[in-house]
Amino acid sequence: MSYTRTQPAAATADAALAQAPAGRAATPDQPTALAARGLVKRYGSLLALDHVSFHAFEGEAVGVVGPNGAGKTTLFGALAGTFPVNAGTIRFGGTPITTLGARDRNLMGIARTYQVPRPFRDMTLFENVLVAARAGGGVPACESVDHAAEILERTGLLPLANTPAAAAGLLDLKRLEVARAMATRPSVILLDEIGGGLTEAELVTLIELIRGMRASGLTIVWIEHILHALLKVVTRLVCMAEGRVLAEGDPQEVMSDPAVRSAYFGSDPS
Amino acid sequence: MPDAFLPELLQPLVQALVQGTLLGGYYAIMAVGLSLMVGVVRFINLAHGDMAVLGALLVITLTQGLGLPIFAAILIMLPVMALAGYGMHALLFERAMRGGFLLPILVTIGLGAALQNSMFGLWGSNTRSLGADIGALSWASWTLPGGVLVGQLPVLVCLCAVLVIGSLHLVLRHTRLGRAIKATSTDAEAAELCGVDARRARRAASAIAVGLAALAGVFLAMRGQITPYSGPAQLIFAFEAVVIGGLGSVWGTLVGGIVLGISQSLGGLVSNQASLLTGHLVFLAVLLLRLFREWTAAHGGWRASVRAWTTLHRGRFARRKGEKA
Numbered sequence: 001m002s003y004t005r006t007q008p009a010a011a012t013a014d015a016a017l018a019q020a021p022a023g024r025a026a027t028p029d030q031p032t033a034l035a036a037r038g039l040v041k042r043y044g045s046l047l048a049l050d051h052v053s054f055h056a057f058e059g060e061a062v063g064v065v066g067p068n069g070a071g072k073t074t075l076f077g078a079l080a081g082t083f084p085v086n087a088g089t090i091r092f093g094g095t096p097i098t099t100l101g102a103r104d105r106n107l108m109g110i111a112r113t114y115q116v117p118r119p120f121r122d123m124t125l126f127e128n129v130l131v132a133a134r135a136g137g138g139v140p141a142c143e144s145v146d147h148a149a150e151i152l153e154r155t156g157l158l159p160l161a162n163t164p165a166a167a168a169g170l171l172d173l174k175r176l177e178v179a180r181a182m183a184t185r186p187s188v189i190l191l192d193e194i195g196g197g198l199t200e201a202e203l204v205t206l207i208e209l210i211r212g213m214r215a216s217g218l219t220i221v222w223i224e225h226i227l228h229a230l231l232k233v234v235t236r237l238v239c240m241a242e243g244r245v246l247a248e249g250d251p252q253e254v255m256s257d258p259a260v261r262s263a264y265f266g267s268d269p270s
Numbered sequence: 271m272p273d274a275f276l277p278e279l280l281q282p283l284v285q286a287l288v289q290g291t292l293l294g295g296y297y298a299i300m301a302v303g304l305s306l307m308v309g310v311v312r313f314i315n316l317a318h319g320d321m322a323v324l325g326a327l328l329v330i331t332l333t334q335g336l337g338l339p340i341f342a343a344i345l346i347m348l349p350v351m352a353l354a355g356y357g358m359h360a361l362l363f364e365r366a367m368r369g370g371f372l373l374p375i376l377v378t379i380g381l382g383a384a385l386q387n388s389m390f391g392l393w394g395s396n397t398r399s400l401g402a403d404i405g406a407l408s409w410a411s412w413t414l415p416g417g418v419l420v421g422q423l424p425v426l427v428c429l430c431a432v433l434v435i436g437s438l439h440l441v442l443r444h445t446r447l448g449r450a451i452k453a454t455s456t457d458a459e460a461a462e463l464c465g466v467d468a469r470r471a472r473r474a475a476s477a478i479a480v481g482l483a484a485l486a487g488v489f490l491a492m493r494g495q496i497t498p499y500s501g502p503a504q505l506i507f508a509f510e511a512v513v514i515g516g517l518g519s520v521w522g523t524l525v526g527g528i529v530l531g532i533s534q535s536l537g538g539l540v541s542n543q544a545s546l547l548t549g550h551l552v553f554l555a556v557l558l559l560r561l562f563r564e565w566t567a568a569h570g571g572w573r574a575s576v577r578a579w580t581t582l583h584r585g586r587f588a589r590r591k592g593e594k595a
Binding site: 114134181 | 446449450452453456457459460461462463464465466467468
């Protein structure tokens with residue numbers, strides 16, 4: 001077995017580690033930046049997360065894939081503290097954060113972006129980033145302007161700094177999501193489908209940006225449908241379907257797994 | 271008073287316009303806190319007017335009961351009321367907001383009734399005023415060319431309104447707290463993810479709103495008389511100013527207050543009763559215009575929406591014609 005197949009209830013991050021495949025055998029002793037065990041999230045009768053365990057090592061880039069409705073975004077919400085989970089535990093470094101709210105988790109160093117951008121519409125892009133820098137990044141007032149400007153430059157938004165968010169286009173708002181998350185100076189960043197709708201050239205820039213983030217020591221978890229972009233950055237892939245982790249491990253092996261193929265293409269081609 | 275500068279017929283009109291504008295300053299102070307609550311905190315505080323009266327009664331007790339100078343009394347009252355606003359949000363409004371959209375309305379109606387009756391119990395039903403405590407300021411006026419009289423107190427109140435609204439604008443735009451309040455109002459969840467303390471931002475906004483209501487109450491008691499039950503009427507004026515000026519817009523509130531003040535004083539030229547009625551009618555007209563514009567915007571311009579409406583109701587008209595025939 002070259003990846004970990006998750007059984008409901010039985011799955012834990014430790015189990016994932018114990019069964020670590022050869023492809024990433026070098027890492028079991030590495031400290032985890034973010035580890036979740038047995039997460040359950042119910043919406044009425046729908047089980048959006050069905051005992052999901054997930055972990056990301058410090059400085060690692062993990063990709064999350066899966067068909068629509070697999071629970072990827074719900075996983076992000078649970079990790080970022082947008083809503084409480086019904087069961088399971090989440091640890092950040094060694095600290096349990098399961099009961100903390102989104103703000104406290106952000107102050108500890110977890111940032112996330114939204115798949116559908118949610119900017120502060122009556123502010124300029126610069127002010128959007130400034131809010132995140134001051135509140136989440138704890139950047140002192142005197143440095144916050146430079147900090148915000150630097151992040152706008154890195155995300156290619158500097159020419160639009162004084163555009164109101166309400167007037168910015170979708171792609172710029174997607175970049176703004178990344179900029180705002182970066183401005184809070186996180187150690188773990190959760191990116192939710194930031195590549196969708198970008199041209200090839202823009203994707204190259206985005207990949208450069210994320211590689212740069214990773215080079216600066218950031219732990220990256222990235223949900224993305226554009227596999228070839230994702231595979232240029234991540235070293236481990238987690239595939240989800242119907243609220244469960246279907247497979248995880250080396251990207252190529254995960255993608256060639258029959259269960260993953262069946263989840264994506266409807267039926268097992270073999 | 272005939273004057274070469276202003277024809278005799280126009281003089282009352284100009285007088286009404288000037289007085290209406292200045293009256294609008296008072297309405298704006300009253301309304302800007304409400305606007306902050308409705309537009310930013312997304313909370314409708316129906317006890318807003320009663321908090322204004324409470325602030326005024328506190329100042330009256332500090333000056334007339336304890337003999338403090340009025341300025342000192344206001345300086346003591348404002349932080350007390352702001353703190354009360356902060357506490358009320360933390361203890362009452364937050365819980366009410368978790369109970370859906372109806373609960374805040376019920377809770378604040380109840381809070382208003384409780385405040386009115388507590389004030390009645392503590393201060394009695396006598397009408398009270400701060401007019402005697404500000405000396406000549408309450409009646410002194412300047413005469414403009416053309417014989418237009420301008421009261422000094424209304425000018426002071428109006429200047430104060432510009433100052434208050436201007437500083438609120440600057441605070442919302444340029445301070446960390448202000449940006450946190452604005453971010454929370456647009457998207458509380460996203461704001462929390464950016465590290466903004468949404469709860470604290472809402473509490474702070476509530477403190478500002480109640481403090482400004484209390485300041486407006488003091489001006490109300492300086493201009494005229496108040497009783498423990500004066501609050502609800504002031505709340506209505508404040509709501510009208512907020513709606514005329516546009517929800518949540520800080521400068522719009524000043525415009526809304528002035529439009530309301532001018533309509534009332536122009537109506538007052540006809541008769542005393544027409545004064546308030548004109549204000550309400552202008553409010554209704556603006557409200558209908560806003561609804562109409564929203565409706566046309568949703569249908570792609572007013573031509574298209576009229577066409578859509580007639581298409582939708584064509585069958586009904588046809589049937590009526592048929593019945594007549």
